[in-house]
Amino acid sequence: MEFELRPWRMEDAETIARYANNPKVAANLRDAFPHPYTQRDAAAFIQSCLDADPARCCFRAIAVNGETVGSISLSIGEDISSKSAELGYWLAEPYWGQGIMPEAVRQICGFAFQTYGLARIFAVPFAYNLASRRVLEKAGFQQEGLMRNSVYKRGMLYDSYLYARTSQDGPAHDPDQTDREEHASGRLK
Numbered sequence: 368m369e370f371e372l373r374p375w376r377m378e379d380a381e382t383i384a385r386y387a388n389n390p391k392v393a394a395n396l397r398d399a400f401p402h403p404y405t406q407r408d409a410a411a412f413i414q415s416c417l418d419a420d421p422a423r424c425c426f427r428a429i430a431v432n433g434e435t436v437g438s439i440s441l442s443i444g445e446d447i448s449s450k451s452a453e454l455g456y457w458l459a460e461p462y463w464g465q466g467i468m469p470e471a472v473r474q475i476c477g478f479a480f481q482t483y484g485l486a487r488i489f490a491v492p493f494a495y496n497l498a499s500r501r502v503l504e505k506a507g508f509q510q511e512g513l514m515r516n517s518v519y520k521r522g523m524l525y526d527s528y529l530y531a532r533t534s535q536d537g538p539a540h541d542p543d544q545t546d547r548e549e550h551a552s553g554r555l556k
């Protein structure tokens with residue numbers, strides 16, 4: 368499956384609202400990602416990406432055959448965290464399980480380590496999000512810790528895991544890489 372990581376366009380709002388309006392997506396993200404997810408929410412998100420300082424963050428739409436089917440972002444920290452960035456992502460459900468996100472993560476990390484001179488990229492998936500934890504492992508991230516009771520979502524407390532990849536870690540190589548991932552290839556614009 369070929370995909371592109373490209374800057375957001377306001378025209379993406381309709382498609383992205385349709386795919387984002389999925390409880391299975393929202394259940395794995397912060398509450399800032401609303402459910403239900405309206406076209407207005409999508410437009411506000413896209414506007415925030417267009418307004419963001421490109422020296423401090425990198426927001427990309429994930430597009431397959433010209434259609435926007437997900438989002439990947441890196442936000443650089445401040446003060447003593449200025450050499451670290453937090454990674455976030457989600458993909459439209461019809462595209463799950465095809466190796467798109469591990470390859471998208473590899474691509475954006477390679478780009479960000481080079482472009483921003485980062486020392487560290489981290490992500491904090493909820494403990495129950497086994498698919499996302501697997502994505503990070505396949506993209507060369509190491510699990511650094513379990514953060515107990517760190518997530519309060521829908522009235523319940525959950526654990527989350529801290530995963531990170533540093534600029535000194537070698538290129539992401541997953542010995543268990545599946546055929547479908549070898550066939551997921553992306554281009555970052």
Ligand SMILES: CC(C)(COP(=O)(O)OP(=O)(O)OC[C@H]1O[C@@H](n2cnc3c(N)ncnc32)[C@H](O)[C@@H]1OP(=O)(O)O)[C@@H](O)C(=O)NCCC(=O)NCCS
Nearest residue numbers: 392395456457458463464465466467468492497498499501
């Ligand atoms: C997480 C997400 C990005 C995965 O993207 P993807 O492109 O489908 O990733 P992959 O194709 O690599 O498939 C996911 C991997 O997790 C595994 N997986 C999926 N569900 C699983 C489960 N319940 N238990 C164990 N492993 C699971 C798959 O088997 C696959 O691993 P494999 O290649 O070793 O078999 C996508 O499911 C998504 O957008 N989810 C909702 C939002 C979200 O969770 N965002 C991340 C927040 S931290």
